[in-house]
Amino acid sequence: MSRHPARPLPPCPSAAAEHPPVFGPDAPWLAPLAGYSDLPFRLLCREYGAAVCVTEMVSAKGLVYHSPGTADLLRTLPEDQPLVVQLFGAEAAFLEQAVSLLREAGYGWFDLNMGCSVPKVLKQKAGAAMLGDVENALAVARAMIAAAGPGHVGFKLRLGLDDGRPVWRDLALRLQDAGAGWLTLHPRTARQSFGGEARHEALAALAPQLSIPLLASGDLFSAEDGLRVQAATGASGVMYARGALHDPAIFAAHRALQRGEPAPPATPRRLRAIIDRHIALARRHCDDAAVLWKMRSVVPRYVKHLPGARALRQALCRCTSWTALQDILEEFLPG
CATH class of the missing domain: 3.20.20.70 (Aldolase class I)
Structure with a gap:
């Protein structure tokens, strides 16, 4: 071969x-x-x-x-x-x-x-x-x-x-x-x-x-x-x-x-930090336009257990810019 x-x-x-x-x-x-x-x-x-x-x-x-x-x-x-x-x-x-x-x-x-x-x-x-x-x-x-x-x-x-x-x-x-x-x-x-x-x-x-x-x-x-x-x-x-x-x-x-220590608490603030960091890493290492579309499916995965997750998914379906994405996150997960 x-x-x-x-x-x-x-x-x-x-x-x-x-x-x-x-x-x-x-x-x-x-x-x-x-x-x-x-x-x-x-x-x-x-x-x-x-x-x-x-x-x-x-x-x-x-x-x-x-x-x-x-x-x-x-x-x-x-x-x-x-x-x-x-x-x-x-x-x-x-x-x-x-x-x-x-x-x-x-x-x-x-x-x-x-x-x-x-x-x-x-x-x-x-x-x-x-x-x-x-x-x-x-x-x-x-x-x-x-x-x-x-x-x-x-x-x-x-x-x-x-x-x-x-x-x-x-x-x-x-x-x-x-x-x-x-x-x-x-x-x-x-x-x-x-x-x-x-x-x-x-x-x-x-x-x-x-x-x-x-x-x-x-x-x-x-x-x-x-x-x-x-x-x-x-x-x-x-x-x-x-x-x-x-x-x-x-x-x-x-x-x-x-180690016998308590796990870090799963707070909305920690969740927002995870999402923000994922977005930052994705924008640094991948094509910006493709990443925006991918984040529209990634973010709902992180928040599926939270009240209002369905409304957040619906808002993300209409999201077409990074500014709009940040506005949605501020509404549902204020930093």
């Missing part, structure tokens, strides 16, 4: 070896969140205490063929470290080449998504569909590890395609033997998607069998959820997804509770 000439990938601006992922009960991670965990949101979460951030999901084939938009998903800064690049795809040759290209650009830590249950990903036999072909999943894993080095690649799993095909235990142990650096388990099946409840007992069963770090995921909507699951399962740490989407300060709360 030959490489395709195109503009180079955005470089990772620091030596990856100097910023390895960290694991531990006081080192919460930000999950890869398609459409959300871009550079501004990662920087925001880091300011509130995220120890490691994972990029949005990047198509290995898209990266190799230099698809439009791929470079934007990889933009980073020195302060955006440690950073893990999450890739998806089901063909070993493409995953190996994608990792090699990223290594040349200075990126050093990678994750393979074997948990996404979005139909357009499943149609490519990627994401959670890989759980239906364990031998191919292992071939892809070995190709990535060969390109990155043992310990430099993690894998995010679900329990299996459905309840009748649980593969998580066997696959996790074989990935460890292949040289995986860490594993993340979202204890639902692909068929469940995000329905029902996460089965955290699977994490408790797997953790004692591993000698590499295991991150817990699934239904961690608050810092209290994260610490409870961490303590109950023996996982090495937690990865916040939807909990971080609704409150990036979840990382500060996690670290405070882990």
